[in-house]
Amino acid sequence: MGDKSTPLLAVLQLLRNYNLKGTEEILRKEASLGDVEYENLNLPEVEIASILTAHHTESDPYSYEFAYDSLKKFVENSLDIYKHELSTLLYPVFVHMYLLLILYEHPEHAKSFLEKFSIEQEDYYQEDLKKLSTVKHKDQIKGNELAQIYSTNKFIVQMSRDASSQLKRYLHEQKNSTVIINIINNHVQIDIHDGPGRSLAQVRATAGGLLGEAPRTENRAKVYYGLLKEPDIQVLPAPIEDEEEVEETPDKPKKKKAKKENIFMKKPKSDPNAPPNDRIPLPELKETDKLEKGKALREAxxxxxxxxxxxxxxxxxxxxxxxxxxxxxxxCDDSSLLAVGFSNSNIKVWTLTPVRLRGMKSAEKLQDIDREAGDVLVRMMEEKDRDTCRTLFGHSGPVYKVGFDPFKTLLLSCSEDATVRLWSLQCWTCLVVYRGHVWPVWDVRWSPHGHYFASTGHDRTARLWATDHHQPLRVFAGHLSDVDCVQFHPNSNYIATGSSDRTVRMWDCSTGIQVRLMTGHKTSVYTIVFSVCGRWLATGAAGGEVVVWDISTGLPTASLPPSHSASIHALAFSRDGTILSSGKLFYLFIYTLYCTYRKSYCY
Amino acid sequence: MGESDLAYGSSFSIDSMKVIAESVGIGSLGDDAAKELADDITYRLKVILQDSMKFMHHSKRQKLTITDIDHALKIKNIEAQYGFIQPDSLPFRFASGGGRELHFIEDKEIDLSEILSAPPPKIPLGVSVRAHWLSVDGVQPTVPENPPPLSKEAQKQESVDPMTKLSKSANEDATGKPMCGKAARLKASESVHVKQLATHELSVEQQLYYKEITETCVGSDENRRAEALQSLACDPGLHEMLPRMCTFISEGVKVNVVQNNLALLIYLMRMVKALLDNQSLYLEKYLHEMIPAVSTCIVSRQLCLRPEMDNHWALRDFAARLMAQICKTFNTSTNNLQTRVTRLFAKALQCPSQTNNDTGVGPSMANMKEPEKTPLASLYGAVQGLSELGPEVIKVFILPRVRWLGERIEGALTGVGGADRLAAGNLKQQLLKVLAPVLRQLRQPPDQPEDYKRDYGYLGPSLQQMVGKLRVSPAGGGGGGAVAVVTCTPPLVPVTPPPLVTTPIHVGVAKTVGSYTRPGPSPKIRVSVATVGDGGAAAATCAPPLVSVTPPPLVTASLHIPKTIESVTTRNVVISASPAPQSPVPATPPPQKFVIVASQQKPTQAQSAGGSGHIVVHGSQPAIVRSQNVQSVVVTSGPAPGTGPAQKVVVVGVAPQTSSSQHHNQLSQAPVSVVAKPVFARAAMGPSAPQPTQPPPELDDLSHLA
Structure with missing residues (x-):
């Protein structure tokens, strides 16, 4: 029954939209539509448009094949400098033709259309096509995640001005078939840039996103990728010097001091790219934390x-x-603790050094402790209660991520049960349960300065939290699919997220807006890490490829091709920033940065 | 819908829908309805599967599990499917009938009461962390946790075709051993030179390891030796120090043969065994050192200081088995290893005059090239070495020499000199043991003593008796016969220690002819059953083993007698003396081949050290005896006493109560091997059960000897 009434309903709704009541009344009478259907008029805008514009071709499913063929020929016959950019147009047109065929209930034609042309699509789109091919009925389009994304968003195609005028000329020639024109008008956004057409390699480098490439305008915003001026530089030397003077023999201190100053000198005094220190309010460092930092600096x-x-x-x-x-x-940072999350909802923490894990004394006993004593931190721990392994119970689903805070006193974990939990590594209990995500939480990360943390999940959002708030401070929405990983920028002002929509996005924590949209991954992004200097971002994906991005421009600078198809689950920079290592199932690779050449160490 | 395209997946067929509908009581489902259902269900299932893939990825797995699907259902607000277990594989069964085909998963009914009454399952092991160095300054250390730097295939390839190594040196990185920049530069400069085949530098760690291992292997601490041998047998990455190990063994044998140091020779052979057992080593390049060393230990004229006292026979047996293992593993058509080894042994069996004429016999035979006769010990070794190589070899090389060997034995037995007499006895038993099965195949019954006498000389009658027994035994185990006692000794091969039991009890086995390695399930148990006297031979006496070892409780169950043995054995009776169950374990009724006898609870008897705490059990069924504080157990099975000839099994188990506790610590390390000894034999037994009167005079405990 839907066949005839759908266009009529669309027309009716259009008339209502334009407030043409008289015509609407007449049409309703003439079509003898029931009241029920009339009342339920609520077609989406886009659907109305496509129904109305494509109405006359609806009866002819064969025209789609011809139209696609002719577009393909046009792309193939165009000049080489335009060819690669124009070819990115083929995939969105193909997808929407398929969806239209389904929408107009030509499932057999849709199937043959898919079979005929799907092989020609880029290999990184095949996964999506497989998902899309499960849609075989008009009703399924509404419920299908991927089809919804395609029909409600515009696919972005970047091309040079010349290429786009070529395309316009071609579209003008196509008088008899409006299918392609409609699709391009409704579902494709052509992002025109000045300058020559790009080569195949250039196009391939940024292609692959679920909705094509990132438009140029997205990455215009300035990103302060520099490091924060370390507030502890002024504060820290004091404790360090105290310690070292105690330790050192009097004949050597000069030499050491000079060396130490050298480290501090390395930090740029005024990095033009660094954000102001008060852009994000950061917690005051505690005395113990300063000691830890000092230790780390000396180690460095x-x-x-x-x-x-x-x-x-x-x-x-x-x-x-x-x-x-x-x-x-x-x-944890100094490699003394190991936390492991299990699929049976447990978290276990092991000590990797001979120092045992100790619990805190009970509240009554803590009363008795002299709070002014110098060793109060030692005294408050239980003497007898020590162990090499502690188990934390609380989650009710697989624990997908655990993370130590920078000061080794707290542990964050996220789980399938849609919660993030904060654990104390002194009481060995759960302190806070953060509820906010609706569906499983895939990743959670501490800010490098503590206090803040970010989480991402199946609900396609990333959230910024502070440990003292039970609600998120920011919700970053924009990804089209699961957000699989998140990472804080070393200066804590930004977070970067990687998603199953094959894009990497960077968000500003203070304003909550998206400042970078980076496309180029061909598979879901599973892991993401910032370089120590803050300028580079490395991402690893399910297909095994690793891409290094330049945050200042939002463009990929290096792409390390997959040597195995296994997905990458871990990436890490060495602390001096010269070595990047990637971990996947059974393999560990080490890359040296700043030269694209890979040392193939396969363990 | 069944004929869907391959690229975009399949969908449910209409038939499936109908079958499923029937299973829930809907008899007549229309085709249209079924098609609608099939389409819809296919779509929904695919969406759920796509979601569950996400959970799989985030669990860092490559295998989709049922929990993933449960989680995917949960985010769709569908209730999870309960009660689905997840075995490793779900085999689809296929059934057809009435023109329909059906695939299904077998779903067994489970009896809850059985589960409730069953003992609770073992608690799974807790998760623990273990650390090792994956890489030290970019170089992977050779520790057991890391994969071996050079795979066995690569080693094999290298030894077969050395050119591969040269051609590969260009892209060293491919072998998985990274080079640091310095080494790479060094290499580039010397790439013109032909690279040496073996690496001659050992790292400091490797040198330390080598020193530690070699010292421990020949040291005095048996526990540490077991660890060292375990390391040799299991650690990957030893191939770099393999040349040194082999030289160590080879030189060690040379020196210790001259000094007649039996203990050290045994230790060295155990090292060889460990190296042979190592899965990541390929020894072919070093056989030129190994084979002389091993063959020396088989056929050398003298291996110990007191040939009349020490048990160098066990060493010869062990080395002969090693040689057989080497031949089996490394024999190729190009190196003709087995042929050469066979020739080596065969020459020892030649007449002295012939031996003299030969010159290139091999280093190990050097001491035989004397004008006088080949010593009996060497003959024993040669016979043992040949017999390990298989029945064909026995037929071709030993059988023609039987007459001559018989003369030698006769001469020695009648002559003076305890050592010679002992050697001759051993040689005779050995010959009988290996020849009888071959002769049984070779000759047709009836076996006439005269024929045997004519064909085989002195040994003829004994052979005839053995063959006669062999012919009878597989049919029904009739006739009494020789009995051997097996004492458990610490093994030649270190194995995982069996679970401890409180009272060590010993064990006997009855008579088998042949010696074999018995593949037990988890603990490897080496059982070598030595010779068996012929009917009516004098009973030997047994001594309590100084090192008492607990047999693993599973001894009875773990007996898989190799097929080759079946034809050989006359009757195998195995007795385990594990003091395990309260109630007699119903011995799994075995085929006639062997009777399993376990132990049975007996009241504790006051024992004196050498007293007569024997238990005698008669029964027509295999008896199950548990003994505690018993010195020896004698079990006979067969008809009731007095009614006829009984089948006898004698078990001599000694469990010195005093020493049991002190052995426990040791036992946890010392694994078990069993060496059989002939005790006595009688062809037909009277009603009175045999009483092992005295402990045997000597031991087969190699470690004791050492």
Whole structure:
């Protein structure tokens, strides 16, 4: 019954939209439509448009094949400088033709159309086509995630001005078939740039997003990718010097001091790209945290520069008897603690050093402690209660991510049960349950300065939280599919997210707007990491490829091709920023940065 | 809808819908309805599967599990499917009938009461963390956790075709061993030179390891030796120090043969065994060192200081088995290994005059090239070495020499000199053991003593008796016979220690002819059953083993007698003396081949050290005896006493109560092997059960000897 009434309903709604009541009345009478249907008039805008404009071709499913063929021929016969850019148009046209065929209930034609032309589409779209091919009925379009995305969003195609005028001329010639013109008008946004057409490699580098490439305007905003001026530089030397003077023999301090100053000098005094320190309010450092930072800084001075000539040593921790249950792990900054999240909802924390894990004393006993004593932190811990492994219970689903805070006192975890939990590593209990995500939470990360953390999940949002608020401070919406990973910028002002829609986005924490949209991944982005200097962003995807992005421009600077099809689940920069390592199932690769050449260390 | 395209997946067929509808009580489902349903269900299932893939990825798995699907259902607000278990594989069964085909999963009914009454399942092991170095300065250390730097295939390839290594040196990175920049530069400069085949530098760690291992292997601490051998047998990445190991063994054998140091020779052979067992090593390049060393230990004239006392026979047996293993593993048509080894042994069996004429016999035979006769010990070794190589070899090389060997034995047995007499006895038993099965195949019954005497000389009558017994036994295990006692000794091969039991009890096995390795299920148990006296031979005496070892409780169950043995054995009776169950374990009724006898609870008897705490059990059924605090157990099975000849099994188990506890610590390390000894034999047994009177005079405990 839907066949005839759908266009009529569309016309009716159009008339109502334009407030032409008389005509509407007459049409209703003439079509003898029931009241029920009339009342339920609520077709989406886009659908009305496509129904109305394509009405006359609706009866002829064969025209689609001809139209697509002719567009293909046009692309193939165009000049080489336009060809590659124009060819990006083929996929959206193809997809929408398929959806139209389904919409007008020609499932057989849709199927043959899909079979005939799907092989010609880019290999990174095949996965989507497979998902789309499950849609075989008009009703299924509404419920299907992917079809919804395609019909409610515009596919973005970048092309040069010349290429677009070529396209316009071609479209003008197509008098007899308006199918393509309609699709391009309704579902494709052509982003015109000045300058020559791009080469195949250039086009391929940024193609692959669920909705095509990122429009140029998206990445215009300025991003302060510089590092924060370390507030502790002024504060820190004091405790360090105290300590070192105690430790050191009096004949050597000068030399050491000079060296130490050197480290501090390295930090740029005024980085033009750095955000102001008060752009994001950061928590005051506690005395103990300062000690930790000082320790880390001193450690840093002893670092050996890594590179192809001096490769790192790697310690490999193996979880025995875990079966398939261990699904996430984190090692704290000084490599003394290991946390593992399990699919049976547990979290286990191991100590990797001889120092045992101790619990805090009970409240009554804490009363008795002299709070002014210098070793109050030691005294408040239970003497007898020490262990090499602690288990944290609380989640009710697989724990997809665990993370230590920068000061080793807190642990964050996120789970399938849609919650994020904050745990204390002193009481070994859950402190806060953050509810906000509706569906499973895939990733959670601490800000490098603590206090803030970001989480992402199946609900296609990323959220920014502070540990002292039970509601998110910001909700970053925009991804078209699951947001699989998140990472804080080293200066805590931005977060970057990677998603199953094959895009990487960067968001400003203070304003909540999207500042970068980066396309070029061909598969879901599973892991994301900022370089130590803050300028580069490395992402790893399900297909095994690693892309390094320049945050200042939002363009890919290096793409490391997959050497195995296994997906990448972990990426890490060395602390001096010269080595990037990627972890996938059974393999570990180490790349040296700043040269595209890969040292193939496959462990 | 069944004929859907391959690229975009399949969908449910209308038939499936109808079958499913029937299963829920809807008898007549129209075609149109079924098609609608099939389309819809296909779509929904695919969407759910796409979602569950997300959960799989985030769980860092490559295998979709049922929990993933449950989670995917949950985010769609559909109730999860309960009660679906997840075995490793779901085999689809196929059934057809009435023109219909059906695939289904077998779903067994489970009896809840059975589960409730069953003992609770074992608690799974807890998760634990273990650390090792994956890479030290970019170089992967050779520890067991890391994959071996050079795979066995690569080693094999290299030894077969050395050119591969040269051609590969250009792209060293491909072998998985990274080079740091310095080494790479170094390499580039010397790429003109022909690269040496073996790496000659050992890292400091490797040197330490080598030192530690070699010292421990020949040291005095048995527990540490077991660990060292375990390391040799299991660690990957030993191939770089393999040349040194082989030289160590080879030189060690040379020195210790001269000094007649039996213990060290045994340790060295155990090292060889460990190296052979190592899955990541390919020894072919080093056989020129290994084979002389091993063959020396088989046929050398003298291996110990007191040939009349020490048990060098076990070493010869062990080395012979090693040689057989080497031949089996490395024999190719190009190196003709087995032929050469066979020739080596065969020459030892030649007449002295012939031996003299030969010159290139091989290093191990050097001491035989004397004008006098080949010593009996060497003959024993040669016979043992040949017999391990298979029945064909026995037929061709030993059988023609039986007459001559018989003369030698006769001479020695009648002559003076305890050592010679012992050697001759051993040689005779050995010959009988290996020849009887071959002769049984070779000759047709009836076996006339005269024929045997004529064909085989001195050994003829004994052979005839053995063959006669062999012919009878597989049919029904009739006739009494020789009995062997097996004592458990710490093994030649370190194995995982069996679960401890409180009272060590010993064990006997009855008579088998042949010696074999018995593949047990989890603990490897080496059982070598030595010779068996012929009917009516004098009973030997047994001594309590100094090192008492607990047999693993599973001894009885784990007996898989290799097929080759079946034809050989006259009757195998195996007795386990594990003090396990309260009630007699119903011995799984075995085929006639062997009778399983477990132990049975007996009241504790006051024991003196050498007393007579024997249990004698008679029964027509295999008896199950549990003994505690018993020195020996004698079990006979067969008709009731007095009614006829009983089948006898004698078990001599000794469990010195005093020593049991102190052995426990040791036992946890010391694995088990069993060496059989002939005790006594009687062809037909009277009603009175045999009483093993005295402990045997000597031991087969190699570690004790050492």
């Amino acid at each position: 001075s002893k670092r050996v520069q890594l590179g192809p000539d001096s490769l790192p040593s790697i310690c490999f921790y193996t979880l025995l008897n875990s079966g398939y249950s261990a699904i996430s792990a984190d090692i």
